[in-house]
Amino acid sequence: xxxxxxxxxxxxxxxxxxxxxxxxxxxxxxxxxxxxxxxxxxxxxxxxxxxxxxxxxxxxxxxxxxxxxxxxxxxxxxxxxxxxxxxxxxxxxxxxxxxxxxxxxxxxxxxxxxxxxxxxxxxxxxxxxxxxxxxxxxxxxxxxxxxxxxxxxxxxxxxxxxxxxxxxxxxxxxxxxxxxxxxxxxxxxxxxxxxxxxxxxxxxxxxxxxxxxxxxxxxxxxxxxxxxxxxxxxxxxxxxxxxxxxxxxxxxxxxxxxxxxxxxxxxxxxxxxxxxxxxxxxxxxxxxxxx
Numbered sequence: 014x015x016x017x018x019x020x021x022x023x024x025x026x027x028x029x030x031x032x033x034x035x036x037x038x039x040x041x042x043x044x045x046x047x048x049x050x051x052x053x054x055x056x057x058x059x060x061x062x063x064x065x066x067x068x069x070x071x072x073x074x075x076x077x078x079x080x081x082x083x084x085x086x087x088x089x090x091x092x093x094x095x096x097x098x099x100x101x102x103x104x105x106x107x108x109x110x111x112x113x114x115x116x117x118x119x120x121x122x123x124x125x126x127x128x129x130x131x132x133x134x135x136x137x138x139x140x141x142x143x144x145x146x147x148x149x150x151x152x153x154x155x156x157x158x159x160x161x162x163x164x165x166x167x168x169x170x171x172x173x174x175x176x177x178x179x180x181x182x183x184x185x186x187x188x189x190x191x192x193x194x195x196x197x198x199x200x201x202x203x204x205x206x207x208x209x210x211x212x213x214x215x216x217x218x219x220x221x222x223x224x225x226x227x228x229x230x231x232x233x234x235x236x237x238x239x240x241x242x243x244x245x246x247x248x249x250x251x252x253x254x255x256x257x258x259x260x261x262x263x264x265x266x267x268x269x270x271x272x273x274x275x276x277x278x279x280x281x282x283x284x285x286x287x288x289x290x291x292x293x294x295x296x297x298x299x300x301x302x303x304x
Contacts, residue, residue: 020303024299026232029268030295033291038069038292039292040052040294041294047092047128049080050294050296051073051076054209055070056119069120080092088128089128093218097215097216116213119212121210122144123209123238124147125141125161125235127141136228141224143162143223148160149236162207162208168207175192176285229300229302235297237293240267240268243267260297
């Protein structure tokens, strides 16, 4: 069974990424028959460990660069195994002069990686490998299917419970919420916890796996949870409605609507969320025959 590396590849139809506050810690890209979406999270420390705009921004950028370089590999699993090695090595180099790097200082990242596989009956095989709550919206004969890793959802619910219903000032994380996040991160990359890309704790092989068949040219959406607030927090759209608008080229309008809705609830009281404005990223792609 041969992959379609020399026959089909992804092309970008639309993409946009907006910073939520100081530094954009999201990432998205495509190269050959691979495409990806990244959502970085900086460790809970005021001390920066890396040379990036933030530690999470450094990690998101490095992961994107390495995925581009690894895109000639035979499959997503091989890519992820090598990526884990490369992330660990690069982080060790970045932090070689730091005397004590704790798990709480270490950045992590949600990652969604999709790959085109064999062509059969006019359809293309699509593989998905997901860590964390980044999202793919994939068209199928049954409608729009969401691919995401929801193993962190119980921990997110604990964080929102700690936040309460009173809201909070933009840019300020209440102490109870900070403590809950610290407690949650103790379960990072543990069998009874949740899995993300991390420079210090193994993760390759623990991803959630998805498979589908798609038509060449059919739009596929990748997005971070900051953009998916339109569905998951504000409930302005269903997955299918959001997909249809993105496929129709309405991404900039949707991003403006997202920011308007966030500004309309600056204290996060009506729509509870830890960050008033989060980094928000989407990438709309389609498979086409290579020239």
